[in-house]
Amino acid sequence: MKRVAIVGCGFVADLYMRSFAAHPEIEVVSCYDRDEARLEAFSKYWNVTAAADLETVFTEIADTGLILNLTNPRSHYDVNKGALEAGCHVFCEKPLAMSYEDAQSLHAMARARGLQLGSAPSSVLGEAAQTLAKAVRSGDYGTPRLVYAELDDGFIPQAPLEDWKSESGAPWPYVDEFQIGCTLEHAGYYLSWLIAMFGAVTRVNAVSADILPDKRDVADAAPDFSVAVLEFQDGPLVRLSCSIAAPHDHRMRVVTDRGVLAVKKAWDNAAPVKFYKRMRLRRRLLESPLAKRIRLTAKETHPKLPRKGAAAMNFALGPAEMLEAIGTNQDSRIGGDFALHLTEVTLAIQNAGLGGGAYLPKSTCAKMEPMPWAH
Incomplete structure (x- = not known):
């Protein structure tokens, strides 16, 4: 046990x-x-x-x-x-x-x-992230040229925050959430996927700001908006946005020279990964409205949970993978250099401020080894 x-x-x-x-x-x-x-x-x-x-x-x-x-x-x-x-x-x-x-x-x-x-986050070990990574590795859908990753959560300060409670009765800590900021809380969900696919971030070009003046009168609020353009060791340019103001949007779109690989739900381990092939129709160039769903060959991946609140995520994937690594005397996929680099890049985006500018990460890490069932 x-x-x-x-x-x-x-x-x-x-x-x-x-x-x-x-x-x-x-x-x-x-x-x-x-x-x-x-x-x-x-x-x-x-x-x-x-x-x-x-x-x-x-x-x-x-x-x-x-x-x-x-x-x-x-x-x-x-x-x-x-x-x-x-x-x-x-x-x-x-x-x-x-x-x-x-x-x-x-x-x-x-x-x-x-x-x-x-x-955390563990979602990079989940089926959706691993399926997207395999599609990118395969080359079957073209060379990635640009990625748009959105982690916008809607106008959260106007939500009924006081009514949000956990199963055992813990209130959602909105004061802490506003003081820590949506970038530290959420950027890692897609940033971990990107680092896993493309390796270390070599340059961070970012802006962050506190654009909402009234967040339940919470003092010392952190930035509630950030946008970063990230350069990777082996990959395309990436635009990553986080906010608690813009309409809810959790899409990642990998633009390749053949079409678009897309995932619509960052917080769903079983979210479909789809490919929209680029096509010409008379004088127009567009992505096909009929998408091909990409699936892994493995029938069994990992335990999945039903939707609870905003997410359908198995939060235990990270601890379970690390315990397995400890038991076999191997390095955890989301530990060590990977965890440090993810933390550094997230902090760089959070702390960019309105002045922005380039930040060159001091840490580095390799691409993530796929989960055994995702080869």
Whole structure:
């Protein structure tokens, strides 16, 4: 049995617990939250042992499993550092830390101690992402020339945020969400796919801004809009946008010299991947309205979850892959260099400001090895 201990029992922790139910090979052995009421509600709802303190969680899981860090992003560095110092492998919600320097120090610590340190999001390990990556690798649909990736969520400040609660009763932390910002929260969903397909980002050209003055009177709000043009080690130019203002749009479109590969739902592991072939009709050039759906040859990929709220995602894919890597003494696909590079590029976009300008990442990573069922 593979073992996981959860630190942080807020809104997202319930999404992970729903996902672990589809992975009977993984046991959640304990949980901890500094908010005693939240810890009690979560542990009772999910029937998970509540730990007395962080040290107990670390001691219990060291060398035998994985710490799942689901705390507020501002606490990620401290919890990750404490877990690594205690000899624990760590899978952390995004980002690894709030600064590249802190993320780099965690990366170095994990490497020096022979520990795995990985980062959400896990969707890059899902069927939709792996199908798109295989289509790009194959060359059957043309050479990628340009990518548009959209992570716009609608005018979120006007949504009924106070009514959003998790299964065990945790409120959606909209104050934290506004203070952390939609780029840190969401850019990784497609940025991880892009890095997996095209390798390291070599240049970030970005602008970020706080364009909505009234977000429930939340002070110190982070940018609620960003747009980046990314240059890759081996790939096309990419435009990546994030906002909580523009109408909901979660499409990725890979423009090739033969047509367009498209996915419409970033947060659905089973989202269809389609190819719209370019064609000439009389004097017009257009993409065919009749798309070809691209499928993997494997009949079984990974456990999928029904839609819950805004997503149909298996949040346990990352922890499950990392536990498998630990068990076979291999590097996790979404750990190590990959996690550090994803964090650095996301922070560069978030911190670009209105002045924009170019940022040259200091870290690098290789393209992702496909999942076994995606070859």
